[in-house]
Amino acid sequence: MEHENIDTHTMADRARMALGKRNLVLVGLMGAGKSAIGKIVAADLGIPFVDSDHEIERVSRMTIPELFQAYGEPEFRQLEKRVIGRLLESGPRVLSTGGGAFVNAETRDAIKANSLSLWLDADLDTLWERVIKRDNRPLLKTENPKKTLEDLMIARYPLYAEADLRVKSRDVKKDVIASEVIAAVAGTLVTKTDEH
Ligand SMILES: Nc1ncnc2c1ncn2[C@@H]1O[C@H](COP(=O)(O)OP(=O)(O)OP(=O)(O)O)[C@@H](O)[C@H]1O
Numbered sequence: 559m560e561h562e563n564i565d566t567h568t569m570a571d572r573a574r575m576a577l578g579k580r581n582l583v584l585v586g587l588m589g590a591g592k593s594a595i596g597k598i599v600a601a602d603l604g605i606p607f608v609d610s611d612h613e614i615e616r617v618s619r620m621t622i623p624e625l626f627q628a629y630g631e632p633e634f635r636q637l638e639k640r641v642i643g644r645l646l647e648s649g650p651r652v653l654s655t656g657g658g659a660f661v662n663a664e665t666r667d668a669i670k671a672n673s674l675s676l677w678l679d680a681d682l683d684t685l686w687e688r689v690i691k692r693d694n695r696p697l698l699k700t701e702n703p704k705k706t707l708e709d710l711m712i713a714r715y716p717l718y719a720e721a722d723l724r725v726k727s728r729d730v731k732k733d734v735i736a737s738e739v740i741a742a743v744a745g746t747l748v749t750k751t752d753e754h
């Protein structure tokens with residue numbers, strides 16, 4: 559791949575070793591880049607990529623806005639919990655979650671039990687610039703969506719902070735963020751010398 563060099567190969571090897579059979583689970587707010595970055599990270603690591611929002615849409619044969627409209631958020635969270643529970647059964651993979659998944663206590667516990675979780679954190683203006691480009695996020699269909707996004711940020715950040723790792727998602731090339739994610743995962747590798 560064009561963006562790979564010797565360094566990222568070495569880092570990717572270490573990251574794969576650090577993961578073992580575990581999944582790398584990306585969490586964070588809408589627009590943080592979980593789907594976009596997760597896909598690049600999986601390709602760089604040579605492991606499968608899966609996105610829980612896409613998987614929910616595939617199994618239900620409905621879009622996320624349709625699911626929210628027809629069944630409401632609580633039902634959506636139950637479906638999300640079941641889908642993520644199933645996706646966590648095998649690994650290693652990169653799993654990009656929907657923005658609210660890690661906020662649900664049961665889903666969060668399932669992720670914590672057997673995965674490496676990483677919070678893609680971004681500031682409000684970055685998130686806002688990204689989410690206004692598409693009309694596919696039902697929770698932002700309010701009178702003041704930027705304020706809603708800010709409220710979600712305040713409410714959710716303490717929970718996202720429970721993730722094992724954190725990488726700042728900002729306005730630089732996606733490959734740069736993907737490399738930082740891989741470096742963060744590689745950094746968790748415990749070597750024999752470290753154990754002494
Ligand atoms: N580093 C970046 N630079 C520029 N654009 C980016 C970057 N990261 C993500 N984006 C873009 O921001 C938009 C939102 O990203 P993405 O869909 O991956 O977010 P998400 O975290 O998966 O959100 P959701 O929780 O709604 O699924 C996409 O158009 C994506 O291409």
Ligand SMILES: O=C(O)C1=C[C@@H](O)[C@@H](O)[C@H](O)C1
Pocket residue numbers: 587588611622655656657658659694695696697
């Ligand atoms: O932040 C959220 O709660 C959501 C984020 C999206 O990924 C979707 O899962 C859905 O729009 C809900």
Ligand SMILES: [Mg+2]
Pocket residue numbers: 592593594609611654655656
């Ligand atoms: Mg996504």
